[in-house]
Amino acid sequence: GEDVEQSLFLSVREGDSSVINCTYTDSSSTYLYWYKQEPGAGLQLLTYIFSNMDMKQDQRLTVLLNKKDKHLSLRIADTQTGDSAIYFCAESIGGTALIFGKGTTLSVSS
Amino acid sequence: NAGVTQTPKFQVLKTGQSMTLQCAQDMNHNSMYWYRQDPGMGLRLIYYSASEGTTDKGEVPNGYNVSRLNKREFSLRLESAAPSQTSVYFCASSEDQDSYGYTFGSGTRLTVV
Numbered sequence: 144g145e146d147v148e149q150s151l152f153l154s155v156r157e158g159d160s161s162v163i164n165c166t167y168t169d170s171s172s173t174y175l176y177w178y179k180q181e182p183g184a185g186l187q188l189l190t191y192i193f194s195n196m197d198m199k200q201d202q203r204l205t206v207l208l209n210k211k212d213k214h215l216s217l218r219i220a221d222t223q224t225g226d227s228a229i230y231f232c233a234e235s236i237g238g239t240a241l242i243f244g245k246g247t248t249l250s251v252s253s
Numbered sequence: 254n255a256g257v258t259q260t261p262k263f264q265v266l267k268t269g270q271s272m273t274l275q276c277a278q279d280m281n282h283n284s285m286y287w288y289r290q291d292p293g294m295g296l297r298l299i300y301y302s303a304s305e306g307t308t309d310k311g312e313v314p315n316g317y318n319v320s321r322l323n324k325r326e327f328s329l330r331l332e333s334a335a336p337s338q339t340s341v342y343f344c345a346s347s348e349d350q351d352s353y354g355y356t357f358g359s360g361t362r363l364t365v366v
Contacts, residue, residue: 187357240301
């Protein structure tokens with residue numbers, strides 16, 4: 144069955160890079176996503192990558208996809224305190240809804 | 254503002270009471286979804302509606318019913334609330350099931366005592 148795994152916590156200092164990792168199980172995933180959830184709010188789409196791409200860069204965000212290992216990562220450069228949030232990895236399998244990981248809580252200290 | 258609107262934002266129910274969570278989107282999206290979020294569990298899909306007139310069960314449908322009232326609205330009903338249904342409920346929509354990205358509502362925080 145489908146499953147998305149993430150580490151639960153990451154703590155970094157302001158200005159450092161953050162790397163959040165995710166593994167998924169279904170090789171037929173068409174898109175893979177990163178969502179951000181700030182306290183008390185809904186989820187916001189951060190970025191996504193199509194399954195035939197290896198990398199996608201969007202300002203401070205870099206997404207790397209290793210299809211062979213079914214591994215997805217999100218790198219945030221120059222992490223700021225405003226980046227503190229829960230980050231969810233999600234996969235899209237055609238014909239059904241998004242499957243989310245349990246979320247990684249990113250804590251940024253100054 | 255365009256987006257997904259959920260009502261109410263907060264609700265406390267007694268065990269056995271019923272209630273309906275409302276969700277409406279104004280983006281002309283075809284697909285709509287209900288998720289619940291629990292600490293350490295991430296988001297789990299309750300029901301979804303690929304298009305107007307269709308609904309399907311997700312991972313955790315027991316104890317819930319849904320209605321796709323029209324293209325805009327997708328409601329979630331708890332017929333007899335249980336403490337295990339204490340959670341934050343999110344509604345989301347997308348252009349269709351295969352389009353990238355969902356738009357989420359801000360959530361309904363439900364407590365069942």
